[in-house]
Amino acid sequence: MKNSDRLWDIVETHREAFTGLADRVFDTPEVAYTEYESAAAHAEMLEATDAKITRDLAGIPTAVTGEWGAGGPVVAILGEYDALPELGQEPGVAEERPVGRFGHGCGHNLLGSAAMMAAVALRDYLAEKGLPGRVRYYGCPAEEGGAAKTFMVRAGLFDDVDAAISWHPADYTGVFEANSLANTRIDFTFHGRAAHAAGSPELGRSSLDAVELMNVGVNYLREHMPDDARVHYAYLDAGGTAPNVVPAKATVRQLIRTRRLRDLNGLVARVRKIADGAALMTETRVEAKVVSAVSDLLGNRVLEEAMQANMDRLGPPDFDAADLPFAEAIRATLTEEHIADTFRRTGRPVDPKLALCDFVVPLDAAPQAAMGSTDVGDVSWAVPTVQAWVATCAIGTPFHSWQLTAQGKSPAAHKGMVHAAKIMATTGRDLFERPDLLAAAKAEHAAHLAREPYRCPMPDEVTPPIPKQA
Numbered sequence: 001m002k003n004s005d006r007l008w009d010i011v012e013t014h015r016e017a018f019t020g021l022a023d024r025v026f027d028t029p030e031v032a033y034t035e036y037e038s039a040a041a042h043a044e045m046l047e048a049t050d051a052k053i054t055r056d057l058a059g060i061p062t063a064v065t066g067e068w069g070a071g072g073p074v075v076a077i078l079g080e081y082d083a084l085p086e087l088g089q090e091p092g093v094a095e096e097r098p099v100g101r102f103g104h105g106c107g108h109n110l111l112g113s114a115a116m117m118a119a120v121a122l123r124d125y126l127a128e129k130g131l132p133g134r135v136r137y138y139g140c141p142a143e144e145g146g147a148a149k150t151f152m153v154r155a156g157l158f159d160d161v162d163a164a165i166s167w168h169p170a171d172y173t174g175v176f177e178a179n180s181l182a183n184t185r186i187d188f189t190f191h192g193r194a195a196h197a198a199g200s201p202e203l204g205r206s207s208l209d210a211v212e213l214m215n216v217g218v219n220y221l222r223e224h225m226p227d228d229a230r231v232h233y234a235y236l237d238a239g240g241t242a243p244n245v246v247p248a249k250a251t252v253r254q255l256i257r258t259r260r261l262r263d264l265n266g267l268v269a270r271v272r273k274i275a276d277g278a279a280l281m282t283e284t285r286v287e288a289k290v291v292s293a294v295s296d297l298l299g300n301r302v303l304e305e306a307m308q309a310n311m312d313r314l315g316p317p318d319f320d321a322a323d324l325p326f327a328e329a330i331r332a333t334l335t336e337e338h339i340a341d342t343f344r345r346t347g348r349p350v351d352p353k354l355a356l357c358d359f360v361v362p363l364d365a366a367p368q369a370a371m372g373s374t375d376v377g378d379v380s381w382a383v384p385t386v387q388a389w390v391a392t393c394a395i396g397t398p399f400h401s402w403q404l405t406a407q408g409k410s411p412a413a414h415k416g417m418v419h420a421a422k423i424m425a426t427t428g429r430d431l432f433e434r435p436d437l438l439a440a441a442k443a444e445h446a447a448h449l450a451r452e453p454y455r456c457p458m459p460d461e462v463t464p465p466i467p468k469q470a
Contacts, residue, residue, distance in 0.1 A: 003313050007429055008422045010128075011121040018120075018421070019414045021045055022113035026091070026408050029083030029102035029109075032146035033466050035062040038081040042112060042139045049120050051137070058155035060148055060464050064139040065157075066116075068123035072133030073438055075122075075428045076158065076383070078166035078376065079115030080108040080143045089405035094329035096402045103405040107169030110392055110408065112139060114167060114417040118424035125429060133432040136161070140375075142464075145185065147292035149375035151464050154456045158382040163303065163431050163441055166376055167388040167420040169404075169413070171395045172346050173316050174361030175308050176387035178299025178380070181228070181257035182264045183373045184457060185291040187236065188214060188275045192284040194248040204246025208239040210282040211252045217274035218254065229267055230257040253291070257373060261295045261457055291465065293457035295377040298448060302441040303386035303427070304363060310426040311360050317391055317419040319356045323412040327355040327394040330403050339396035356412060357391035372399075381454040384441040388423050392416030 021041060028037040039062040046053050051066030087105035090097040104110075119137040126133055138157075142148035152158070168176060190211055195204030218231050225231075232255040239247025256271055258264045272288060279286040319327075331339070343350045347365035379385050392413040397403050407413055431438045 005426060007121060007125050007425050008314070010124045011117060011418060011422045011425055014117050014120055015418050017045070018113045018117040019417070021116070022109045022414070022417060023409050025081050025109040025112065026104050029088065029100070029104055031085055031102055032082050032142035032144055033060065033062060033148070033464065035082050035141045038062070039064055039139060039141065042079070042081060042116065045116060046137065049123070057157055058151045058464065059466070060141060060151065061466065062141040063148060063152065065136055066119070067134055067136040069126055069134040070132065072131070073162040073431065074134045074136055074160055075431050076136045076138055076161045076164040077115045077119040077424055077428065078138045078140055078164055078379065079112030080140050081112040082108055082141050082144050082146070084144055084400055087400065087402060087405050089402040091406055091409040092326070093406055094326060094333060098402070103402070104408045105400045105402065105405045106144065107392060107404060107408060107413070108143065110169050110413055110417040111167065114420040115424065117418070117421040118428065121421065121425045122428045125425070126432065131432055135428065143375055145292060146465070147294050147375045147458065148464065150292070150294050150378040150456065150458045153378040153382045154458055158379060161383045162438060164379050164383050164385040165387070165424045165427055166385070167390055167424060169392040169416065170389035171342050171391055171393050171397050172357040172361055172389060173311065173359070173391045173419070174346065174365070174389050175304050175311065175363055176389050178297040179371045180297040180377055181230065181259060181371060181373045182261040182294060182296040182377065182457065183255060183257040184264060184268060184293040185253055185255050186268070186271070187251055187253050187289045187291055189249065189251040189287045189289070190279060190282070190284045191287070192246070192248050192282065195246040197244045197246050201246060205283045206246050207250035207284055208247045210278045210284045210286070211235070211238070211250045213281055214252060214275050214278040217277060218271060221270060221274065225267060226258065226263070228259040229263070231255065231271065259296060261455070262452065264457065290459055290462050294373050294375045295381050295454070295457055297374065297377045298380040298385070300384045300386055300441055300444055302437065302444050303384055306430050306437060307386050307388060307423065307427045308363050310423050310430070311388070314419070314422055316358050316360055317415045319358070319412055319415060323415070324355055326407070326410060327412060330394040330407060331355050331396055333403060334396040338398055342395050355394055357395060378456070384445040386427065388420060390416050390420040390423065
């Protein structure tokens, strides 16, 4: 029999309301900086819980906070609700069946809902016990490439926060290892000269040639950069579709990542030199524009151990026999490599029969796995931060896939998000009830900053890229 906890019971009282919020956000998927309906749904829920609401944070119309309580420390619980392009998928179907253009292929419909659920339950608990303290929910848009939290940190929105808690949907349950890549996205636009490609090609200066030469140069760079660095690219403007015109303008976006923020500027400088070289070779002119930037995650062992203790006490999500057929059907669409990768990340041998995670991963159970990037990184440099992975989908389900979107409204996903709320709420409670724990977490954080101060990777002149509303 599992342990019981008054706070977990409080979380359960909010199950219907917040699974409903998650489904509502799922049904209106919106990509970075366009999450108007999703942000409005979160704001409406905050209003219903009598939160003190602040909108339009850091110049971002879809960022919102809600706060409850008074006095004491401030504990932030971070939520997200942005979707991804090209991942619309009919929910509950274990085959690729696109619906619409956008979809929640990373589970952020669940992420934001569980985060607010934890915050509201923690508010209820503090009120019930008569404890001082403020719980603040952060509705954070544009995690997928938009770096909204970096802008929010730069604007000072975490200056009075004592600690931050978050989570992410996954195919297993464990403390989120502080392992991510700092990155920046830079658009390189090459300006050339148009000409008739057959009649007078010598008069043209091809911007597309410059982009392609830049990409070749970056590809040769890969041999001479650290193993854990990454550079990716995407053509934003390939110069048109007419092959008989020498293109006068073309743009490529380079996404440059390093394991530590301190190493990022050096690699960016090398990529910029390659762009300058491509422009020189083609007699074009290049302009570089930083679009976004995020820091690597800064871990906090004190908070990680506290969260692990709550996970171990709670156990894994209560998946049951009714959840298995759909999970097994999804798993059948995955490769053996997908499934083996999950078990590698958890430090366990592959179980070919296990479709849903029924265990909690211990701290330090697995080697550091390759990871992507998150703007939670900048929050983790601003305040002590801890996150959880919580199982909401079939083992082996990759992020940013139709398979994850397909599971976004499933009963298993709902169980996982409620489970995440319980983990976050009890971890937050520990910070209010144990001043020594919070003090230790802050001391660890301060010691790291004394060795390596935080420098926001976002240039001062870069503003959130808010698209114009139609």
